[in-house]
Amino acid sequence: MKLAKDWKDYEIIASSNKEKLERWGNIFLLRPDPQIIWKGKDLASDPRIHAHYHRTNTGGGAWEKKKKFPEEWIISYKNLKFLVKPMGFKHTGLFPEQAYNWDKMIDLIKSAKRPISALNLFAYTGGATVAAASAGASVCHVDAAKNMVERAKENANLSGLAAAPIRYIVDDCRKFVEREIKRGHKYDAIIMDPPSYGRGASGEVWSLEENLFEFVELCMKVLSDRPLFVLINSYTTGLGASVLENILNLTVKAKGKVEAFEIGLPTDEAGVNLPCGTSGWFIGEN
Secondary structure, eight states: OEEOOOOSSEEEEEEETTEEEEEETTEEEEEEOTTOOOOOSOGGGOTTOSEEEEEOTTSOEEEEEOSOOOSSEEEEETTEEEEEOOOGGGOOSOOGGGHHHHHHHHHHHHHHOSOOEEEEESOTTOHHHHHHHHTTOEEEEEESOHHHHHHHHHHHHHTTOTTSOEEEEESOHHHHHHHHHHHTOOBSEEEEOOOSEEEOTTSOEEEHHHHHHHHHHHHGGGBOSSOOEEEEEEOOTTOOHHHHHHHHHHHOOSSEEEEEEEEEEEBSSTTOEEEEEEEEEEEEOO
Protein backbone atom coordinates (compact mmCIF):
# COMPACT_ATOMS: atom_id res chain seq x y z
CA MET A 1 0.00 0.00 0.00
CA LYS A 2 1.19 3.51 -0.88
CA LEU A 3 0.55 5.96 1.94
CA ALA A 4 -0.04 9.71 1.83
CA LYS A 5 2.30 10.41 4.74
CA ASP A 6 3.21 14.07 4.32
CA TRP A 7 0.07 15.81 5.56
CA LYS A 8 0.35 18.45 8.29
CA ASP A 9 -3.26 19.70 8.20
CA TYR A 10 -4.91 16.28 8.13
CA GLU A 11 -4.64 13.12 10.23
CA ILE A 12 -6.61 10.08 11.27
CA ILE A 13 -6.50 10.11 15.03
CA ALA A 14 -8.35 6.86 15.71
CA SER A 15 -10.34 4.19 13.90
CA SER A 16 -12.85 1.74 15.33
CA ASN A 17 -16.21 0.11 14.67
CA LYS A 18 -16.56 1.33 11.05
CA GLU A 19 -15.74 4.94 11.94
CA LYS A 20 -12.69 7.20 11.77
CA LEU A 21 -11.90 10.28 13.86
CA GLU A 22 -10.11 12.83 11.68
CA ARG A 23 -8.51 16.22 12.15
CA TRP A 24 -8.98 18.62 9.23
CA GLY A 25 -6.93 21.65 10.20
CA ASN A 26 -8.33 22.42 13.64
CA ILE A 27 -11.75 20.81 12.97
CA PHE A 28 -12.46 17.27 14.15
CA LEU A 29 -14.89 15.07 12.21
CA LEU A 30 -16.14 11.54 12.88
CA ARG A 31 -17.12 9.76 9.68
CA PRO A 32 -18.09 6.22 8.72
CA ASP A 33 -15.69 3.97 6.81
CA PRO A 34 -16.73 0.43 5.78
CA GLN A 35 -13.11 -0.77 5.72
CA ILE A 36 -12.76 -0.30 9.48
CA ILE A 37 -14.09 -3.66 10.63
CA TRP A 38 -11.81 -3.81 13.67
CA LYS A 39 -13.20 -3.09 17.13
CA GLY A 40 -12.02 -0.57 19.68
CA LYS A 41 -13.17 2.27 21.88
CA ASP A 42 -16.30 4.31 21.27
CA LEU A 43 -15.02 7.26 19.24
CA ALA A 44 -18.26 9.23 19.48
CA SER A 45 -17.52 10.15 23.09
CA ASP A 46 -14.38 12.11 22.15
CA PRO A 47 -14.94 15.71 23.35
CA ARG A 48 -13.00 17.22 20.43
CA ILE A 49 -15.56 16.23 17.77
CA HIS A 50 -17.20 19.12 15.91
CA ALA A 51 -19.47 16.97 13.71
CA HIS A 52 -20.44 13.30 13.44
CA TYR A 53 -21.89 11.79 10.26
CA HIS A 54 -24.56 9.16 10.98
CA ARG A 55 -25.62 6.61 8.42
CA THR A 56 -29.27 5.58 8.21
CA ASN A 57 -30.73 2.18 7.42
CA THR A 58 -31.97 3.49 4.07
CA GLY A 59 -28.43 4.20 2.85
CA GLY A 60 -28.38 7.95 3.37
CA GLY A 61 -27.26 9.90 6.38
CA ALA A 62 -26.82 13.29 8.02
CA TRP A 63 -24.31 15.33 9.97
CA GLU A 64 -24.84 15.86 13.69
CA LYS A 65 -23.13 19.10 14.71
CA LYS A 66 -21.68 18.90 18.21
CA LYS A 67 -19.73 22.16 18.28
CA LYS A 68 -19.83 25.42 16.40
CA PHE A 69 -17.41 25.53 13.45
CA PRO A 70 -17.16 27.34 10.08
CA GLU A 71 -19.34 26.18 7.20
CA GLU A 72 -16.12 25.75 5.20
CA TRP A 73 -12.42 26.25 5.91
CA ILE A 74 -9.03 25.97 4.22
CA ILE A 75 -6.41 23.27 4.69
CA SER A 76 -2.99 23.01 3.05
CA TYR A 77 -0.94 20.21 1.57
CA LYS A 78 2.58 21.50 0.96
CA ASN A 79 2.02 24.50 -1.37
CA LEU A 80 -1.53 23.48 -2.32
CA LYS A 81 -4.66 24.81 -0.60
CA PHE A 82 -8.17 23.37 -0.54
CA LEU A 83 -11.57 24.34 0.76
CA VAL A 84 -13.13 21.72 3.02
CA LYS A 85 -16.84 21.51 3.80
CA PRO A 86 -18.97 18.72 5.30
CA MET A 87 -21.31 17.73 2.47
CA GLY A 88 -23.87 15.07 1.70
CA PHE A 89 -23.06 11.36 1.96
CA LYS A 90 -20.23 11.97 4.46
CA HIS A 91 -17.95 13.78 1.98
CA THR A 92 -15.78 16.83 2.65
CA GLY A 93 -14.78 17.74 -0.92
CA LEU A 94 -11.31 16.22 -0.63
CA PHE A 95 -9.76 12.75 -0.57
CA PRO A 96 -6.51 13.11 1.44
CA GLU A 97 -5.11 9.73 0.33
CA GLN A 98 -4.80 11.14 -3.20
CA ALA A 99 -1.86 13.25 -2.00
CA TYR A 100 0.37 10.27 -2.82
CA ASN A 101 -0.73 10.52 -6.47
CA TRP A 102 -0.46 14.33 -6.48
CA ASP A 103 3.20 14.07 -5.46
CA LYS A 104 3.86 11.46 -8.13
CA MET A 105 2.29 13.47 -10.96
CA ILE A 106 4.06 16.65 -9.84
CA ASP A 107 7.42 14.85 -9.99
CA LEU A 108 6.64 13.39 -13.44
CA ILE A 109 5.51 16.72 -14.90
CA LYS A 110 8.49 18.63 -13.54
CA SER A 111 10.91 15.94 -14.70
CA ALA A 112 9.47 15.87 -18.22
CA LYS A 113 11.21 19.16 -19.12
CA ARG A 114 8.63 19.81 -21.86
CA PRO A 115 5.14 21.32 -22.02
CA ILE A 116 2.58 18.83 -20.68
CA SER A 117 -1.14 18.93 -21.37
CA ALA A 118 -3.31 16.96 -18.93
CA LEU A 119 -6.93 15.84 -19.10
CA ASN A 120 -8.61 15.32 -15.72
CA LEU A 121 -11.89 13.39 -16.04
CA PHE A 122 -14.51 13.01 -13.28
CA ALA A 123 -12.32 15.73 -11.80
CA TYR A 124 -14.51 16.58 -8.77
CA THR A 125 -13.09 19.50 -6.74
CA GLY A 126 -9.79 19.49 -8.57
CA GLY A 127 -7.17 17.96 -6.30
CA ALA A 128 -5.32 16.47 -9.28
CA THR A 129 -6.00 19.56 -11.40
CA VAL A 130 -4.38 21.83 -8.82
CA ALA A 131 -1.44 19.45 -8.39
CA ALA A 132 -0.77 19.13 -12.13
CA ALA A 133 -1.16 22.87 -12.76
CA SER A 134 1.17 23.68 -9.85
CA ALA A 135 3.85 21.62 -11.60
CA GLY A 136 3.43 23.62 -14.81
CA ALA A 137 1.00 21.51 -16.84
CA SER A 138 -1.92 22.92 -18.79
CA VAL A 139 -5.04 21.13 -17.57
CA CYS A 140 -8.49 20.43 -18.96
CA HIS A 141 -10.77 19.79 -15.95
CA VAL A 142 -14.02 17.94 -16.75
CA ASP A 143 -16.87 17.08 -14.40
CA ALA A 144 -20.63 16.86 -14.89
CA ALA A 145 -21.43 18.67 -11.61
CA LYS A 146 -21.29 22.46 -11.98
CA ASN A 147 -20.92 23.06 -8.24
CA MET A 148 -17.89 20.76 -8.09
CA VAL A 149 -16.26 22.57 -11.01
CA GLU A 150 -16.84 25.89 -9.24
CA ARG A 151 -15.19 24.45 -6.13
CA ALA A 152 -12.22 23.34 -8.27
CA LYS A 153 -11.81 26.93 -9.48
CA GLU A 154 -11.80 28.13 -5.89
CA ASN A 155 -9.13 25.57 -4.97
CA ALA A 156 -6.96 26.64 -7.89
CA ASN A 157 -7.32 30.29 -6.91
CA LEU A 158 -6.42 29.53 -3.29
CA SER A 159 -3.27 27.75 -4.51
CA GLY A 160 -2.17 30.80 -6.49
CA LEU A 161 -3.20 29.31 -9.84
CA ALA A 162 -5.89 31.78 -10.92
CA ALA A 163 -3.88 32.60 -14.04
CA ALA A 164 -2.76 29.03 -14.75
CA PRO A 165 -3.78 27.43 -18.07
CA ILE A 166 -6.76 25.46 -16.72
CA ARG A 167 -9.89 24.87 -18.81
CA TYR A 168 -12.98 24.10 -16.73
CA ILE A 169 -15.64 22.04 -18.51
CA VAL A 170 -19.05 21.09 -17.12
CA ASP A 171 -19.99 18.06 -19.20
CA ASP A 172 -20.49 14.32 -19.33
CA CYS A 173 -16.98 12.87 -19.52
CA ARG A 174 -17.72 10.32 -22.24
CA LYS A 175 -19.41 12.88 -24.46
CA PHE A 176 -16.56 15.32 -23.95
CA VAL A 177 -13.93 12.72 -24.90
CA GLU A 178 -15.91 11.78 -28.01
CA ARG A 179 -15.93 15.43 -29.10
CA GLU A 180 -12.21 15.78 -28.39
CA ILE A 181 -11.56 12.78 -30.64
CA LYS A 182 -13.48 14.48 -33.47
CA ARG A 183 -11.58 17.72 -32.86
CA GLY A 184 -8.25 15.88 -32.95
CA HIS A 185 -7.17 17.14 -29.52
CA LYS A 186 -4.50 15.13 -27.71
CA TYR A 187 -3.20 15.07 -24.13
CA ASP A 188 0.14 13.97 -22.68
CA ALA A 189 -1.45 12.89 -19.40
CA ILE A 190 -4.89 11.51 -18.60
CA ILE A 191 -6.27 11.30 -15.08
CA MET A 192 -9.62 9.73 -14.24
CA ASP A 193 -11.51 9.09 -11.04
CA PRO A 194 -14.73 7.46 -12.26
CA PRO A 195 -17.59 6.69 -9.87
CA SER A 196 -18.64 3.16 -9.04
CA TYR A 197 -22.14 3.94 -10.27
CA GLY A 198 -23.86 6.94 -11.77
CA ARG A 199 -26.68 8.16 -13.95
CA GLY A 200 -26.30 10.83 -16.62
CA ALA A 201 -28.56 13.78 -17.37
CA SER A 202 -30.41 11.76 -20.00
CA GLY A 203 -30.74 8.70 -17.82
CA GLU A 204 -27.59 6.93 -19.04
CA VAL A 205 -26.34 4.40 -16.50
CA TRP A 206 -22.65 4.20 -15.61
CA SER A 207 -21.31 1.08 -13.89
CA LEU A 208 -17.57 0.90 -13.30
CA GLU A 209 -17.38 -2.87 -13.77
CA GLU A 210 -19.39 -2.73 -17.00
CA ASN A 211 -18.07 0.49 -18.55
CA LEU A 212 -14.53 1.19 -17.36
CA PHE A 213 -12.62 -0.88 -19.90
CA GLU A 214 -14.37 0.57 -22.95
CA PHE A 215 -14.11 4.07 -21.49
CA VAL A 216 -10.34 3.73 -21.05
CA GLU A 217 -10.13 2.40 -24.61
CA LEU A 218 -11.98 5.50 -25.79
CA CYS A 219 -9.67 7.81 -23.85
CA MET A 220 -6.62 6.28 -25.48
CA LYS A 221 -7.74 7.99 -28.70
CA VAL A 222 -6.93 11.37 -27.12
CA LEU A 223 -3.60 10.27 -25.63
CA SER A 224 -0.63 11.87 -27.37
CA ASP A 225 2.04 9.97 -29.26
CA ARG A 226 4.46 10.79 -26.44
CA PRO A 227 2.41 10.18 -23.30
CA LEU A 228 3.77 11.07 -19.88
CA PHE A 229 1.27 9.13 -17.78
CA VAL A 230 -2.22 7.71 -17.40
CA LEU A 231 -3.75 7.46 -13.92
CA ILE A 232 -6.93 5.55 -13.06
CA ASN A 233 -8.37 5.77 -9.55
CA SER A 234 -11.00 3.39 -8.23
CA TYR A 235 -12.98 3.38 -5.00
CA THR A 236 -15.10 0.38 -5.96
CA THR A 237 -14.91 -2.28 -3.25
CA GLY A 238 -13.60 -5.56 -4.61
CA LEU A 239 -11.93 -4.09 -7.71
CA GLY A 240 -8.32 -5.07 -7.11
CA ALA A 241 -5.13 -3.39 -8.25
CA SER A 242 -4.51 -6.19 -10.74
CA VAL A 243 -7.71 -5.26 -12.58
CA LEU A 244 -6.46 -1.72 -13.20
CA GLU A 245 -3.05 -3.09 -14.15
CA ASN A 246 -4.64 -5.41 -16.72
CA ILE A 247 -6.79 -2.63 -18.19
CA LEU A 248 -3.79 -0.37 -18.67
CA ASN A 249 -1.67 -3.16 -20.16
CA LEU A 250 -4.45 -3.93 -22.65
CA THR A 251 -5.30 -0.36 -23.65
CA VAL A 252 -2.15 1.78 -23.59
CA LYS A 253 -0.12 1.04 -26.71
CA ALA A 254 2.82 3.33 -25.97
CA LYS A 255 6.11 2.18 -24.45
CA GLY A 256 6.37 2.50 -20.71
CA LYS A 257 5.64 0.71 -17.45
CA VAL A 258 2.42 -0.13 -15.66
CA GLU A 259 1.93 -0.40 -11.90
CA ALA A 260 -1.11 -0.58 -9.66
CA PHE A 261 -1.52 -0.53 -5.88
CA GLU A 262 -3.74 0.29 -2.95
CA ILE A 263 -3.53 3.84 -1.68
CA GLY A 264 -4.14 4.65 1.95
CA LEU A 265 -3.53 6.80 4.98
CA PRO A 266 -1.50 6.25 8.13
CA THR A 267 -3.26 6.59 11.46
CA ASP A 268 -2.02 7.67 14.86
CA GLU A 269 -2.49 4.07 16.03
CA ALA A 270 0.64 1.93 15.91
CA GLY A 271 0.55 -0.62 13.11
CA VAL A 272 -2.74 0.60 11.62
CA ASN A 273 -2.90 1.96 8.08
CA LEU A 274 -6.26 2.59 6.43
CA PRO A 275 -6.80 1.34 2.85
CA CYS A 276 -8.78 3.92 0.88
CA GLY A 277 -8.81 2.94 -2.79
CA THR A 278 -6.81 1.64 -5.73
CA SER A 279 -4.68 3.46 -8.30
CA GLY A 280 -3.31 2.24 -11.60
CA TRP A 281 -0.48 4.08 -13.37
CA PHE A 282 0.98 3.93 -16.85
CA ILE A 283 4.23 5.89 -16.98
CA GLY A 284 5.62 6.56 -20.45
CA GLU A 285 9.20 6.50 -21.55
CA ASN A 286 10.00 10.21 -21.39
